[in-house]
Amino acid sequence: MTHLRDQALACRDAAPAIAALDTAAKQHLLNRMADALAADTHAVLEANARDMEAARHNGTSAAMLDRLRLDEGRVAGVVAAIRQVAALPDPVGLVTRREVRPNGISVERVRIPLGVIAMIYEARPNVTADAAALCLMAGNSAILRGGSDAMHSNLAIAAALRRALRDQGLPEAAITVVDDPSRETMVELLQLADIIDLAIPRGGEGLIRFVTEHARVPVIKHYKGVCHLYVDKDADEALAIDLLIDGKTSRPGVCNALETLLVHRDIAASFLPKAVAALHARNVEVRGDETARILAPEVGIATDEDYAAEFLDLVIAVRVVPDIDEAIIHIRRFGSDHTEVIATQDILAADRFVKALRSAVVMVNASSRFSDGGELGLGTEIGISTTRLHAYGPMGAESLTVERFVVRGEGQTRHPV
Incomplete structure (x- = not known):
């Protein structure tokens, strides 16, 4: 038996202890985890500094470095997210429907x-805490396999969380971190169909494809975020530029950042030069079609690969x-079912946009950056599902549970006895 299988079995054996916790016990546990992580801030930052140094040495892009980087403010944000999960309604035991049959x-x-x-995730060490908190709040145990680029950070965060489990008399294996980042180990993990109930990959397109191609366990994909902003002919131009700048430049390396801007031709001559100037002022490279390049000559050439x-x-x-x-046809062709935004003052156009697209999140006059579990009231998220299975869109604790039927009778039989 391999070391990984032993770890997975221990994690499975820990699950009943977590499932047995009532709401108050889970809330207490998560708050103790938040306390432990806050207390270990210095150790976590030291571990993150090692990861950052290695990433810079390896030529990691600025956007990926931003995903990887932790500071005191970001650690405090992770701590706050754990507490927010603790304060959420407990999904376990929720009766979603009840009826009495004839x-x-x-x-x-x-x-x-x-x-x-x-x-299974890459780069972002906050996912270690977010995923652990959400899994535990939903009564599950968690196996966390982060990427090699954040390994020291992930282990430091997990050490604090596991200490809280131990202090509460619960099995530490309920949060299991795979410390071997090799692809071979990942494949082995994805073959454990007798142990693992669900795998959630979160990262780049290559990771998602690798997981889905090699998994024997059920997979919910957190696929790439090709997010669009469509500026309608009846848009408020100042509002649209605000949405564009926030969506593209506030954190360009995250999945809910804008990647494509679509502009109605009736407003393009007025809007596009201002939009391109605002983007260039923030060091954004703009690539466009022929019409866009005529209206804003400083725009480069866009290809289908860019879209x-x-x-x-x-x-x-x-x-x-x-x-x-x-615009809808373009999004259906090039989009990834993640997040789409329309800027318009026309209610009918907004309704048409919402109804015509099946993406997990559709925004009307709001930034794509709100496509986030914390911003949408989930406390935090374990990922954004772009797979239309039992969960679609940002996944909170409720998405880590499943409905079953409970039938109560008084001796009824289906056939005469």
Whole structure:
């Protein structure tokens, strides 16, 4: 038996102890985890400094360095996110539907934990704490496999969380960190269909494809974020520029950052030069179609590959479209079902945009950067599902449970006895 399988079995064996905790006990546990992580801030930052140094040495891009970097403020944010999860309604035991059938049996749909969640992610060490907190709040245990670039940070964060488990008399294996980042170990993990109930990959396109191609366990994909802003002919131009700048430049290396700007041709002559100037002032490279380049000559050439790209950097693709229908067609062709935004003062256009697209999150006159579990009331998120299974969009604790049927009767039988 391999070391990894031993770890996974220990994590599975720890799951019943977590599932048995009531709401107050889970809230207390998560708050103690937040306390432990806050107390270990210095150790976490030292570990992160080692990861950052190695990443710089390896030529990691600025956007990826931003994902990896921790400071006191970011650690405090992770601590706060754990406390927010603790304060959320407990999804376990929630009765989502109840009815009495004509024969008198009572049929309930009740949420229960999934069991063992394997989280596979890259770069962002905050995911270690976010995923652990959400899994535990939903009554699950968690196997966390981060990337090599954040290994020291992940281990330091997990050490604090596991200490809190131990101090509460709970098995530390409920949060298991895989400390071997090799692809071979990941493949082995994804083959453990008898132990792992769900795998959630979160990272670049290559990671997502690798996981889905090699998994024997169920997978929910946190796929790439090719997010669009469509500026309608009836948009407030100042509002649209605010959405553009926040969506593209506030943190270009995250999945809810804008990657493509679509502009209705009736507003393009007025809007595009101002938008491009605002982007260039913030060092954003703009690539566009022929019409965009005529209206703003400083714009570079965009290809189909650009329109399909998740740049995760200060680069954006631009296209001028004849109408809202062409914008929708473009998004359906090049989008990744993550997040789309429309800027418009026309209610009918907004409704058409919302109804025509099936992306996990659709925004009307709001920044794509709100496509985040914490911003949408989930406390934090374990990922943004772009797979239309039992969860779609930002996934909080409730998405880590599943409904089952509980039937209560008084001796009813289906057939005469």
